Amino acid sequence: MSSLIELTDIHFAYPACPPVLKGASLRLDGKERVCVVGHNGAGKSTLLHIVVGLLRPSRGRVVAFGQERRIEADFLAVRRLAGLVFQDPDDQLFCPTVAEDVAFGPLNLGKSKDEAMDIVDRVLSSLDLGGFRDRITHKLSGGEKRLVTLAAVLAMEPKVLLLDEPTNALDEDNEARLIEILLSLPQAMIVVSHDTQFRERIGSRAVRLADGEIVPG
Numbered sequence: 300m301s302s303l304i305e306l307t308d309i310h311f312a313y314p315a316c317p318p319v320l321k322g323a324s325l326r327l328d329g330k331e332r333v334c335v336v337g338h339n340g341a342g343k344s345t346l347l348h349i350v351v352g353l354l355r356p357s358r359g360r361v362v363a364f365g366q367e368r369r370i371e372a373d374f375l376a377v378r379r380l381a382g383l384v385f386q387d388p389d390d391q392l393f394c395p396t397v398a399e400d401v402a403f404g405p406l407n408l409g410k411s412k413d414e415a416m417d418i419v420d421r422v423l424s425s426l427d428l429g430g431f432r433d434r435i436t437h438k439l440s441g442g443e444k445r446l447v448t449l450a451a452v453l454a455m456e457p458k459v460l461l462l463d464e465p466t467n468a469l470d471e472d473n474e475a476r477l478i479e480i481l482l483s484l485p486q487a488m489i490v491v492s493h494d495t496q497f498r499e500r501i502g503s504r505a506v507r508l509a510d511g512e513i514v515p516g
């Protein structure tokens with residue numbers, strides 16, 4: 300079966316810093332939920348950002364949805380198909396209300412206002428967040444913002460989910476709810492998480508990012 304995402308021999312360094320990724324390779328096949336672990340600063344978020352072209356490797360190949368991706372136009376297409384939930388919700392949510400934040404992606408994809416609002420209602424209610432629709436985004440708690448970022452990404456109906464520390468700031472009940480939601484979703488996922496219990500529940504495969512390379516988890 301062809302892979303959804305295939306990173307091969309990825310090298311990356313931030314300007315004037317030692318290399319973070321030194322030949323990392325990772326493949327995501329359909330229906331897989333791959334968990335990535337690694338110590339703080341190992342480069343896990345960096346790797347996710349490379350998948351969607353927010354950062355460009357100095358060497359290596361990014362193949363996504365059957366095509367090699369090199370230039371911004373290629374990655375624009377990837378970002379429509381691969382939804383990244385950022386580690387920090389404040390990097391993702393920027394509209395006054397929850398409904399506007401969740402509608403932003405669908406509107407950007409060309410949906411009408413009515414279509415986008417239908418999607419907002421459907422996605423928020425599927426996550427049991429119907430009551431959040433008209434809340435002021437910046438007044439939500441950290442855990443509430445995290446769930447709303449997931450809603451904003453799901454509203455774009457991505458084929459792949461890239462989740463960066465999705466359980467950060469979630470209490471036990473909401474973590475259990477997130478696990479249920481993720482297990483019910485059809486999308487393949489790459490999940491970065493320090494939360495062992497969460498990884499054990501969610502992952503179909505685990506890998507480790509160590510010394511800039513992906514090794515078995």
Ligand SMILES: Nc1ncnc2c1ncn2[C@@H]1O[C@H](COP(=O)(O)OP(=O)(O)OP(=O)(O)O)[C@@H](O)[C@H]1O
Pocket residue numbers: 313314316319337338339340341342343344345346386
């Ligand atoms: N914009 C940047 N400029 C310079 N260095 C950066 C930048 N962003 C990240 N780094 C550094 O690159 C390394 C990898 O960061 P990254 O956030 O990918 O690690 P991580 O594995 O996701 O860490 P954590 O588990 O703490 O979230 C770290 O040493 C970090 O300090």
